[in-house]
Amino acid sequence: MSRYSALGLLRGALTGHKHWQPAWRDPEPKSHYDILIIGGGGHGLATAYYLAKVHGLRNIAVLEKGWIGGGNTGRNTTIVRSNYRLEPLHNFYEFGLKLWHGLSDELNYNVMFSPRGAMFLGHSDADMVKLAERGDAMRCDGIDADLLSRDEVAKLEPLLDMSRDARFPIEGGLIQRRGGTARHDAVAWGYARGADSLGVDIIQKCEVTGFVRDGDAVVGVETTRGRIGAGRVGICVAGHSGHVAAMAGLKLPVESQTLQAMVTEGVKPMINTVIMSQSLHCYISQSDKGGIVFGGDPDNWPSYAQRGDPSIMEGAVAQGLALVPALSRLRMVRTWSGVTDMSFDGTPIIGETPVPNLYINGGWCYGGFKATPASGWTYAHTLATGKPHPLNAPFALDRFERGATIDETGSGPMPNSR
């Protein structure tokens, strides 16, 4: 693999850009791999990359039923942050945030990580108490969090409706300045290129249709491109976790729902941070291209449809316009939706399953993108050693039967209550 560099670009410019090579190979599947990862999204590709880079393994394949990064990696709002209240969550995401800060260098691929600040707005005294509590919890573990006054919020985001008779009056906020956004596709492509250069086979258009068992243990998978043997198999399919796990006879603490997002036409810079809210469910940021990206609630019923209900979009936009009235005349140019794997406590699942040799990474709800590097790192550790990394040990699949759920919002064991 040739390194990307400014010098290379210059050389290309002088020679008609004829030197570009595909960023990864398109190999035929081998008959056996030491580790097979099902799912070629950001998480699966990051897992393969760290398996090769950190653990020195080489006989690895990533199986993707469509094209890499075509699922939820390409269907999110690209927000990166680690501002969680509970210790296992903020420590895990903070580990990821540190990886994000060096990711473009690490991969020699510009993931366009932009730490512009991730800000939660508070709309009442109760909100401000919750935000202060969360900020304090983060700072106890050395994670940056600043409680903002009303005036400080207004200074950061001059276009917010700060009037006292606003639909959602703003009392203050909590900002994590090291949070921000990144380019979603580049994350998948960067990890794919990195993994491929270390010998990982990325096999696209290869859907897993069943597991090959030897007694209880999984020893391979049946795919649309034939049977592939494996030492260990890692499921990493986000919204389709339940579907794939069912092929191994597992019933997961996951319900799949649709999450929609949308983007407006491009305009000059007007939103400086990522704006979220403690009371509402609406998040607004501006892409590097200028489009205003909106996200909101998931459609609160189970679905694998990858298309959502317009009433949910209307709700997200109504909240966004109430916060930033200046957005009202922008035209929406694109909407999309992904299948999110809503877990029963809102926390991901990374670890062993009751089936020998079979591991799972899922339950990301609607917050998987920011976790991509940390998820890959810890899942790679789990797959390489057969044991969880300390950071993902709390995310074990059996935590529900042990009563050790990690419920950030405190909303109880219902996947549609987050």
Added chain:
Amino acid sequence: MMQITCPHCGPRSQSEFVYGRTVDSVVALDAPADQAMTALFTRTNPRGPDDEIWRHTYGCRAWIVITRHRVTNEITATRAVGSEALP
């Protein structure tokens, strides 16, 4: 947007209804611990049809059961909640 035929009120817009949970998550009060755990914390979650309990919240307020395909949203059956919704 889906249209759901309430067994009591006839065809109505989906926005009148609120999703509750799946039928397989209904658990008897005296169920043994492992069954209760399965019903409370896991779902079949098929990429196909499943039986779901919805409530006609902004209509007659009755709980109903619908059989809906999770990819096409096609609703093949709706019925009033009765003994069949219980385990």
